[in-house]
Each structure stands twice: as C-alpha cells, then as structure tokens.
Amino acid sequence: xxxxxxxxxxxxxxxxxxxxxxxxxxxxxxxxxxxxxxxxxxxxxxxxxxxxxxxxxxxxxxxxxxxxxxxxxxxxxxxxxxxxxxxxxxxxxxxxxxxxxxxxxxxxxxxxxxxxxxxxxxxxxxxxxxxxxxxxxxxxxxxxxxxxxxxxxxxxxxxxxxxxxxxxxxxxxxxxxxxxxxxxxxxxxxxxxxxxxxxxxxxxxxxxxxxxxxxxxxxxxxxxxxxxxxxxxxxxxxxxxxxxxxxxxxxxxxxxxxxxxxxxxxxxxxxxxxxxxxxxxxxxxxxxxxxxxxxxxxxxxx
Amino acid sequence: xxxxxxxxxxxxxxxxxxxxxxxxxxxxxxxxxxxxxxxxxxxxxxxxxxxxxxxxxxxxxxxxxxxxxxxxxxxxxxxxxxxxxxxxxxxxxxxxxxxxxxxxxxxxxxxxxxxxxxxxxxxxxxxxxxxxxxxxxxxxxxxxxxxxxxxxxxxxxxxxxxxxxxxxxxxxxxxxxxxxxxxxxxxxxxxxxxxxxxxxxxxxxxxxxxxxxxxxxxxxxxxxxxxxxxxxxxxxxxxxxxxxxxxxxxxxxxxxxxxxxxxxxxxxxxxxxxxxxxxxxxxxxxxxxxxxxxxxxxxxxxxxxxxxxxxxxxxxxxxxxxxxxxxxxxxxxxxxxxxxxxxxxxxxxxxxxxxxxxxxxxxxxxxxxxxxxxxxxxxxxxxxxxxxxxxxxxxxxxxxxxxxxxxxxxxxxxxxxx
Numbered sequence: 001x002x003x004x005x006x007x008x009x010x011x012x013x014x015x016x017x018x019x020x021x022x023x024x025x026x027x028x029x030x031x032x033x034x035x036x037x038x039x040x041x042x043x044x045x046x047x048x049x050x051x052x053x054x055x056x057x058x059x060x061x062x063x064x065x066x067x068x069x070x071x072x073x074x075x076x077x078x079x080x081x082x083x084x085x086x087x088x089x090x091x092x093x094x095x096x097x098x099x100x101x102x103x104x105x106x107x108x109x110x111x112x113x114x115x116x117x118x119x120x121x122x123x124x125x126x127x128x129x130x131x132x133x134x135x136x137x138x139x140x141x142x143x144x145x146x147x148x149x150x151x152x153x154x155x156x157x158x159x160x161x162x163x164x165x166x167x168x169x170x171x172x173x174x175x176x177x178x179x180x181x182x183x184x185x186x187x188x189x190x191x192x193x194x195x196x197x198x199x200x201x202x203x204x205x206x207x208x209x210x211x212x213x214x215x216x217x218x219x220x221x222x223x224x225x226x227x228x229x230x231x232x233x234x235x236x237x238x239x240x241x242x243x244x245x246x247x248x249x250x251x252x253x254x255x256x257x258x259x260x261x262x263x264x265x266x267x268x269x270x271x272x273x274x275x276x277x278x279x280x281x282x283x284x285x286x287x288x289x290x291x292x293x294x295x296x297x298x299x300x301x302x
Numbered sequence: 303x304x305x306x307x308x309x310x311x312x313x314x315x316x317x318x319x320x321x322x323x324x325x326x327x328x329x330x331x332x333x334x335x336x337x338x339x340x341x342x343x344x345x346x347x348x349x350x351x352x353x354x355x356x357x358x359x360x361x362x363x364x365x366x367x368x369x370x371x372x373x374x375x376x377x378x379x380x381x382x383x384x385x386x387x388x389x390x391x392x393x394x395x396x397x398x399x400x401x402x403x404x405x406x407x408x409x410x411x412x413x414x415x416x417x418x419x420x421x422x423x424x425x426x427x428x429x430x431x432x433x434x435x436x437x438x439x440x441x442x443x444x445x446x447x448x449x450x451x452x453x454x455x456x457x458x459x460x461x462x463x464x465x466x467x468x469x470x471x472x473x474x475x476x477x478x479x480x481x482x483x484x485x486x487x488x489x490x491x492x493x494x495x496x497x498x499x500x501x502x503x504x505x506x507x508x509x510x511x512x513x514x515x516x517x518x519x520x521x522x523x524x525x526x527x528x529x530x531x532x533x534x535x536x537x538x539x540x541x542x543x544x545x546x547x548x549x550x551x552x553x554x555x556x557x558x559x560x561x562x563x564x565x566x567x568x569x570x571x572x573x574x575x576x577x578x579x580x581x582x583x584x585x586x587x588x589x590x591x592x593x594x595x596x597x598x599x600x601x602x603x604x605x606x607x608x609x610x611x612x613x614x615x616x617x618x619x620x621x622x623x624x625x626x627x628x629x630x631x632x633x634x635x636x637x638x639x640x641x642x643x644x645x646x647x648x649x650x651x652x653x654x655x656x657x658x659x660x661x662x663x664x665x666x667x668x669x670x671x672x673x674x675x676x677x678x679x680x681x682x683x684x685x686x687x688x689x690x691x692x693x694x695x696x697x698x699x700x701x702x703x704x705x706x707x708x709x710x711x712x713x714x715x716x717x718x719x720x
Contacts (some may be wrong), residue, residue: 051526068528077523084519086316094312098305098528142524 001062002026003150003181007210008047008057010040017043019205020057025198028179030172031209032196032213034290034299036187039202041185042078045152049075061150072099074148078155078185079223080135081142084128088138091127092145099146113141116174117167133164140168144175151175151182157191169194189291196198203298217287224289225266227273228255228282236278244269255282305529309537310544317545318509324669327549330707331556334620338560345566363411364389365603370417371396374424374451378417381450382443424451454510491664494589495639497553498659502596505546506532506628508623509539513608514617514696522602531699539601543594548595554586588676591661596659600628602687609701627656629695635660652679655686 003025010018018040025031035041046052048059050067061071083091089110096106113118117137122130127138135160143151156172157165173194175182186192192199193213201209209216225246229237237256241248246258246269260266266285273280288296317323366389368379375381383391394402399416406412406429414429426447428440449470456466466612513535516522607620635657638648651657652665659678665671 049527068530073527075527077520077521079520079523081520081522081524083316083521085320091312094308095528097308099524100304104494208600 003048003059003061003183004063005044005048005059006057007053008044008059010043010047010052010054012050016205018047018054021200021205021207022057023198023200023207023210025183026179027197029197030184030195032186032192033183033200033202034192034199035202037157038204039298041202042154042203044202045075045154045183045185049073049152058225065293066150071150072146072148073150073152073246074143074146075152076139076143076154076156076266078158080132082135082138084124087124088127088130089105089114089123092138092141093112095142096145101146108167109139109145109147113144114280117141117171131286132159133161136160137168138165138272139173148225149181151180152185153182155187156184157186157188186262189289201294208297209293213290216293219292220288222263222266222285222287224249224286224292225258225260225269226282226284226286227258227280228257229273229278229280233278236276237273240272240276240278241269244272253256260285305533306537306540309525309529309534310541313512313538314544317512317542318548322543323549327552330549330553332559334553334557338564342564342566364402365409365412366393366399367389367402367406367412367414369394369396369399369402369414371425372413372419374419375447375452376416376450378415378447378450381446381706382415385446386443402428403429413440414619415447418448427568461476465570478551487666491639491667492636494663494667495632495636495660497550498593498596498663499628500591501546502600502649502659503591503625503628505597506540506624508545509601510608510617510621511614512538512542513605514611514614517609518612519652533696534696535602535698539598539605543597543601545599547590547594550590585666588666592659592683595687597685599655599659599687599690600624602690603627606694606697606701609688609698631657632660635664639664649675653682655679655683658683 005021005023007017008018008021017042021040021044033041033044045053047054047057048066050065059066063071066069066073088252089107091292092110092114093103093106096109097103101109111120111123114123117140119130119134119137119141120139122134127135130138136156140153140156141155157168160168172182176195182195184192184195189253196213198211199216200211227237234256238248241256241258243263246260246265248256249259250257258269260269263285270283331346364386364633366382368382368391370378379391379393383389394409394414396416396418399414400561402414406414408431410431412431414427416427416429418425418427424447426444428443430440431557453466488491501556513522516525522534604621607624608617611617611620634651638651638661648661648670650667651661652671662671662676662679666676
C-alpha cells in the first residue's frame with residue numbers, strides 16, 4: 001500500500017511548472033512537500049489527484065491510477081476553500097455528499113469531527129462569522145469528512161493561534177495513529193521537522209532535495225552550536241566566540257547560535273568558556289535546521 | 303448524476319435564500335399587485351366608467367368658451383352642449399379673445415371655439431393649451447359644428463326636412479381586427495420579452511458571479527477534488543436556472559391571480575378589451591421552454607466568463623462580450639417585435655439562437671409564429687446550446703484551476719484536464 005509518483009512533468013505554455021518529479025510514500029505517516037511559492041507544489045498535487053493531466057509521467061495508489069471516483073482522498077487547499085456566506089454544518093454536509101456520502105452519514109461525520117476540533121458550537125453560524133483559525137478547522141473537517149486514507153494538506157497550520165495549533169497538532173497525531181498517509185505542504189519548517197519522516201524540496205518545478213529527513217540532516221553532520229548563558233556573561237561569550245573565529249548564525253533573545261566545523265571546535269569552545277568560569281545553561285551541538293537546508297537548496301546558503 | 307443533483311440542490315437552496323432573490327421577487331410582485339389594485343380602485347372611483355365605456359370621446363369637467371359674434375352657425379353652441387354634457391359652455395365675444403387665450407394657455411381643461419367669417423363661410427378655430435388635448439375630440443367638435451352649419455344652410459334653402467335628416471345621418475360603422483393581433487398579446491408579449499431578458503441576464507450574471515466567487519475564495523479547489531468540472535458547471539447552471547424559472551413562474555402565477563381577482567371583466571386597455579385567447583397552455587409551455595433555452599445558452603457563456611477571472615472585480619470586463627451579444631440580441635428582438643415586421647429580418651431574428659428567446663415568445667403570443675418557424679428555431683437553439691456547452695466545459699475546466707494572469711480562451715481550450 002502506498003503512493004508512487006513517477007516523473008511527473010507539466011508545462012503551461014513556455015513555462016515548465018513541474019519538471020520530472022518523483023517520490024514514493026510506502027508507509028503511513030506525514031510526507032513533506034516543500035517549496036517556495038510557484039515551486040510547483042499545487043500543480044504536483046493536482047496531477048497526483050488526477051484533477052490535472054500531466055504532460056508526462058504518472059502517479060498511482062497501490063498500483064492503480066488515482067481519480068476522484070476510485071480513491072477516497074482528501075485535499076485541503078492553502079486558502080480557505082469554504083463558502084463564507086453559508087452555514088457551517090450545511091456546507092460540510094454538502095461537501096460530504098459530494099464525496100459520495102449520504103446526508104445522515106455526512107451529518108454525523110461532520111458533527112463528530114466538529115466535536116473533536118472544538119467547533120461544534122459554530123455549526124449553525126455563517127462561516128464568515130468565524131475566526132480565521134476556526135475557518136481553517138472547518139476546512140480541515142471538509143477534507144476529513146469522508147474518512148480518506150490519503151490526505152493532502154496545504155499549509156494546515158497557517159493562520160492558527162497557539163491554542164488552535166495545539167488542537168490541530170493533536171488531530172494530526174491522531175491521523176498518523178489511524179495510519180493515514182498524509183502529504184503536507186508547508187512553509188513552516190519547524191512544523192515539517194516535527195511531523196515529516198520524508199521530504200521533497202521543490203524549486204522552480206524541479207526536485208532539489210528528497211529523502212528521509214533524518215538522513216538528510218545527518219548527511220550535513222554537526223554544523224551548529226547553541227549556547228545559552230545568564231545575561232551577565234553574554235557579552236563575554238560573544239567576545240570569546242569572536243576570538244575563536246566562530247561565526248554567529250543567529251542571535252536570539254536568550255541564546256546564541258554559531259556555525260561550527262565539526263564537534264571538536266564546539267568542545268574547544270566549551271573548554272574556553274569553562275576556563276573563564278562561564279558555565280552555560282544550554283550547550284547543544286546540532287545538525288543544520290531544515291530551514292537552513294531549505295534556504296541553501298533554493299538559493300541561499302546555510 | 304448524483305453529484306450534479308447535489309450541486310444543483312446546494313446552489314438552488316443557497317440562491318433562493320440570498321437577499322437579491324428575495325428583494326427582487328418582492329419588488330416585482332409588489333409592482334404587479336400595485337398595478338392591478340390601482341386598476342381595481344380606479345374602476346370603483348370612476349364608477350365603472352373604465353370598463354366598456356362607449357363615451358370615450360367625451361370631454362369631462364371642462365369649460366368651453368364659445369365665440370360666434372356674427373352668429374354664423376345658428377345654435378352651434380347648443381349642438382355642442384347636447385353632445386358634450388359634462389362641459390360647461392360659456393358664450394363670449396371676440397373682444398375677450400386675448401384674455402381667453404391667456405386663460406386657456408394655463409388651463410388644460412379649457413378650450414375656445416372661435417368662429418369667424420372667411421370667404422363668406424364660417425371658419426372654426428379651436429384653441430387649447432397643448433398637444434395633450436384629445437385631437438379626436440376636437441375633430442369631432444369641428445364636425446358637429448360643420449354639420450350644424452350645413453343643416454342651417456339647407457333649411458334656409460328650403461330643402462326638404464327628410465333630405466336634411468338623411469344628410470345628417472351617420473353611417474353605422476365598426477372596426478374589427480380579423481387576426482388575433484390584439485393589444486393584450488402585444489403588451490403581454492413585450493412584458494414577457496423584457497422579463498425573459500431580465501431573467502436571462504440576471505441569472506446568467508448569477509452563474510458567472512457564483513463561479514468567480516467560488517474561484518476567488520478557493521472553494522473551487524475543494525469542489526474540484528470531489529466533482530468533475532463539467533458536473534460542477536451543469537449543476538450550478540441548473541441550480542441558478544431553476545431559481546430563475548421559479549421566480550419567472552411565481553411572477554406569472556401571481557400576475558394571473560391578480561388579473562383574476564382585481565381586473566374587472568371587459569376591462570379596456572387604451573380603449574381595447576383585454577384578450578388572453580393566445581395565452582394557451584401550449585403557448586405558455588413554449589414560452590417557458592424559450593426562457594429555459596435562452597437561459598441555458600447565456601448561462602454557459604457566462605460560466606466561462608466567471609471561470610476566466612481570478613478576482614471578482616474583473617468579472618464585469620470578462621462578461622462584456624456576452625453582455626454585448628445579449629443586449630444586441632434583445633434590442634433586435636424587441637424592435638422587430640414592436641415594428642410588427644414579418645419579413646426577412648423577423649425570420650432571421652427568430653432563427654438566430656441568440657435573439658430567438660427575445661422574439662419568438664412575442665410572436666407566439668401574437669400568432670405570428672408558424673409551427674415550422676418555432677421548430678426550426680428550437681432545433682437551432684438546442685444545437686447551439688450543445689456546441690456552446692461543449693466548448694464552455696473545456697474552457698471552464700481549464701480556467702477554474704488557473705490563477706493569476708487571465709488565461710486566453712485559446713490556451714484554456716487546449717489545456718488538458720480530467
């Protein structure tokens with residue numbers, strides 16, 4: 001059981017939107033489809049879902065072509081794809097019925113999901129009256145209402161406040177536990193790092209990086225050192241790092257992150273700090289963040 | 303088919319609960335009600351004079367200043383008085399004429415009959431305020447005076463009274479319309495033509511606007527993963543069409559109700575009795591069919607306009623070509639209808655699918671459309687709708703997934719979608 005995407009290519013006029021993209025998902029979990037705006041993510045998803053015909057290449061689910069009629073998949077677009085001037089439950093039932101459910105099942109499923117994400121009280125309200133976060137939840141319910149096995153979520157955490165993010169995070173966890181196959185597209189690298197086992201990074205329609213996220217990061221080795229000290233020593237640490245020729249990667253409110261070239265450099269710096277009677281509150285040697293890798297791959301540098 | 307029905311049902315339910323539908327329906331029904339009740343009240347106020355009134359030519363509550371200083375037409379004023387019983391006749395002299403002119407110039411209910419001598423014969427001048435005065439009545443007044451003068455002359459000449467009476471007798475006459483082209487069919491035809499145009503335009507715009515809104519709000523993305531674009535298109539057009547048809551039928555039924563309740567029997571419209579003999583069940587069915595076909599044709603084209611734009615504010619410019627076609631077709635249909643033309647232009651307008659819905663219903667109501675004409679027109683309309691639908695579905699399917707710079711119709715047509 002799994003999703004196979006093989007050499008998908010699509011052009012619009014002279015512009016190649018998707019250029020020979022391939023990836024495979026062979027186990028339940030979350031797969032990250034990452035790219036800047038216009039990288040070809042949405043076109044790729046549309047071709048996988050059978051909405052748009054590729055110029056070449058193919059995709060299949062369990063060796064069978066994917067279409068609206070043959071597979072219960074769910075797709076949540078990046079922007080709120082709901083009727084703002086319609087009542088919430090009414091339109092959810094409508095979306096459920098479009099996915100082949102009868103009215104009673106659609107109603108029950110919608111109410112159950114609304115209860116799970118905490119929006120049951122809004123069932124008879126017009127969608128436009130809801131907050132952005134709650135609209136996002138309604139959109140997610142519309143995607144999940146028919147209990148799809150394969151899910152495509154485009155920026156699911158966009159616009160959510162911390163409480164709603166937590167609710168959605170829990171729901172994502174439940175979906176993974178329910179053995180759903182989820183393709184998630186996001187600009188929030190921390191979200192991708194948290195959920196995705198495998199990723200594909202797209203840039204201008206081409207795959208620039210793909211594979212297991214842990215292995216990708218391991219391939220870079222330890223490149224970053226995070227130091228946290230009390231406020232009295234912060235300027236001293238900065239001075240010492242300058243003397244050791246460590247280059248500052250990020251100066252955060254309560255910690256400093258430096259680029260290192262191997263673990264030995266980090267350990268030597270720690271010795272220097274200790275010898276100056278500075279005992280860090282936090283000392284972490286780590287691989288580059290996905291954000292850094294992304295920037296490097298699509299045009300910046302780590 | 304189930305998906306088309308679901309989309310149709312949602313679109314229909316959504317549209318009939320929207321304010322524009324409710325408000326426009328209330329306004330139209332209120333206007334019909336007010337119009338019919340006004341006729342009803344006017345009939346009561348005028349004590350039934352609006353109906354079957356054979357004294358249409360009478361001047362009511364008027365004043366007539368009569369000047370005939372030389373008594374050129376003996377008993378002329380008496381002759382007029384006997385004919386116009388509701389008019390007050392006041393004898394004046396030529397010395398008053400200028401003052402009377404001033405008076406009449408401000409009073410549309412006053413008239414001057416001024417008789418002078420010209421070449422030994424009386425010359426009758428009628429002076430009144432403006433052209434709104436009934437010319438028919440004035441001509442009649444001149445005729446009465448003329449007859450009186452001739453009678454006086456014949457009496458003077460000693461002509462036998464029998465001959466005089468015979469010469470003054472009026473030949474019985476009446477005007478009969480042999481065909482069924484009566485004022486009711488004409489008026490009803492025009493009203494229905496306008497109503498069909500309004501509905502085709504309004505609900506066609508509704509389709510375009512609904513699609514553009516779904517696209518702009520990205521609901522389209524949610525719909526597309528569930529249903530094929532062609533099903534969305536047909537479901538939506540069907541939904542809006544049934545909303546339009548419901549309003550159209552509601553208006554017709556309410557009009558029929560008001561007509562039966564408020565309009566008195568033998569009511570005259572501009573002096574002619576109302577006749578609905580051409581508004582039969584089969585003609586009503588044909589009119590509804592033309593409404594549906596006209597709507598379907600324009601809705602399909604409007605749907606493409608809605609799908610072509612990414613922002614709702616671009617919709618009007620995208621719809622401009624379809625609007626121009628519909629407006630031009632309506633005016634061709636309208637002017638051919640009111641001109642009563644039965645020639646080649648009328649035939650062309652009936653056969654051209656874009657103008658047919660705006661002229662054939664009028665022709666049907668006025669018995670000007672032959673069965674072959676109607677048949678050819680329907681076949682051509684159906685063929686055009688099929689062709690337009692085929693092209694529209696292709697363009698629509700490609701366009702609804704395209705954002706940003708507006709897609710050219712040629713590019714959209716060539717784009718392959720599932």
